[in-house]
Structure formats: structure tokens, C-alpha cells
Amino acid sequence: MKKFLVIIMAMLFIAAGCASSGESKAKDDEETENVSGEKANEETNEETKEKTDSEESDQPEEDTEQDSTEEVDLQTLLEQIEMSAAVNPETEKVTFDFSLKNNGEKDVNLHFSSGQQYEIIVKNAKGEEVYRYSEGKSFTQAVVSEEIKPSKELTFTSSWNYDQDGERVQPGTYSAEVTVLPMKMNGQTIEAKPFQVEKAFEIPSENQAFRNVKVEGENGQYTVSGEARVFEGSFMYNVEDGHQVIVMDTPVQVSEGAPGWGEFEFTVEIAEDQLPTSGTLTLMLYEISAKDGSVTNQKFVKLETFN
Structure with a gap:
């Protein structure tokens, strides 16, 4: 009987030891699981932070690249x-x-x-x-x-x-x-x-005889006006087309003679069959020298160009 009690007590001690070891292992497993979970959360947070930083750092580069593209486009346009x-x-x-x-x-x-x-x-x-x-x-x-x-x-x-x-x-x-x-x-x-x-x-130097000459009209009908500073208030004009004289030398009297500037206005009429099919009608204003009769102070004025 005594031997039986000893065996019973030994079995109780063994059972108590196993229970204590199970609780300890469970506690260790729980602590290990918590530690692993905290480490995983830290790694996830760090990855998220690195991704955000990367996106933020990439954004200015995209803007820079876009600005650079616009600059190149403008430069290309300017060069063309x-x-x-x-x-x-x-x-x-x-x-x-x-x-x-x-x-x-x-x-x-x-x-x-x-x-x-x-x-x-x-x-x-x-x-x-x-x-x-x-x-x-x-x-x-x-x-x-x-x-x-x-x-x-x-x-x-x-x-x-x-x-x-x-x-x-x-x-x-x-x-x-x-x-x-x-x-x-x-x-x-x-x-x-x-x-x-x-x-x-x-x-160039100012023409000493004619200034502010204007021409109005077309197709052989022209009005010419301006100012002249000419001896005794008189000058001449003719019209040519580059090949021949169409209007012969014609005198014009102005409002006053040199040294003042006198105003003038006259009409030029050219028949339709005398108009050039191509080329330019040119009016030449000029003076006749009182000394030797030579042509002086010439001024050429375009009347009209025909194509």
C-alpha cells in the first residue's frame, strides 16, 4: 500500500510538470507571434514611406522633363x-x-x-x-x-x-x-x-527742286501734285514706259518761283492703246538750265505698273 501511494504521488508531480511546461511554451509562442507581428508592421510602414518618398522625388523630375519638352518645342518653332x-x-x-x-x-x-x-x-x-x-x-x-x-x-x-x-x-x-x-x-x-x-x-540729300510729289489715278488718267522750287516758277515733265517717250516734254507753272516753294497740280492723260501691256509708266520732272539749256534737277516718279 505504501508503495502504491508513492507511485500515485510521482504521477501527480509528473502531470504538474507537464502542465507548467505547456503554459510556458504557449506564452513563448504568443510572445514570438507578437514580436513577428510588430516587425511585419514596421517593415510594411517602412516600405510605404519609401514608396511615398520615391513618388515625391520623382514628381519634380516629371515637371522638369515637361518644361524641357516645351522649351524644345518652342525652339523648334523659332528655328523654322x-x-x-x-x-x-x-x-x-x-x-x-x-x-x-x-x-x-x-x-x-x-x-x-x-x-x-x-x-x-x-x-x-x-x-x-x-x-x-x-x-x-x-x-x-x-x-x-x-x-x-x-x-x-x-x-x-x-x-x-x-x-x-x-x-x-x-x-x-x-x-x-x-x-x-x-x-x-x-x-x-x-x-x-x-x-x-x-x-x-x-x-540722300534733299532734292533741291521737287518735294512731296503725289500721284493719284490709274489706267492712263493721273493727277500729279506737289511742291517745286524752280527758276521763274516753271519746270518740265515727260512720261516714258522704259522703251519710248509716251508724253512729250510739257511745261508746268507753279504758284511762285525760287527761292520759295510753289505748289503745283496737273493731269496726265494717256490713251488706252498707248498703255504698255507690261512695264512701268515713269514721270520725269526736271528743269532746263538758264545757263546752257541742259536738263537739271531730275526727279523720277512712278505713275503705274502693268503686268
């Missing part, structure tokens, strides 16, 4: 536009003819901030400004748009009568800076002045 300019001085005025030609394969749309589409600045040999196209002018403030098709041109013409503050500038060498002023091209803002040309030219 060719500006040319010609300065044509005459006795009484200088004419500025200039244009923008589209050498590309796509349409180009120019947007101007106002009615002023260009500027012309003329300077003398000393670099002093003697003329500015926009001075004293008013322009509409509405945006103006011009389209240039491929291989086509946008042309401009302007003139200046050599006047500065009511007096004619001195003859000599001058420079003209011609600038076309679009603010946008195909919707992209233009910061600089890419369409600018500078040309040198000579202003």
Missing part, C-alpha cells in the same frame, strides 16, 4: 521662322519691307499683345535715336493673332519721311533696327526678341 528685311531709301522717304517666312511643315500662330506688331528704331552714325515708329501712335489693346502657313510669309511695310521734330535729318549713314513683336507662338510664351534685324542705309 526666317525673318528678312530690306531698307529702301529714296529722296523723300525710306521704306522698310520685312517679313516672317514659315520654313516648317506645320502652321505657326503668332499672338501679339496689342495692335503694335513691330517696332522700327533708326539711329544716326553717333548712335543717337532719330526715329521710332511707335512714337506718337496709339494702338488697339486687343490681342491680335496672325497665322503663317507652311512656305508662306507674313509681310509688313512701313515708311519714314526723314522728319525729326519738324525738320529733315541730315544726309548720311544711318542704321535701322526692325523688330517683330509676338508675345506667344502656338500658345507658348516668347521671352526674348528672336525676330530682330539691323540694317545700315544712306539717307
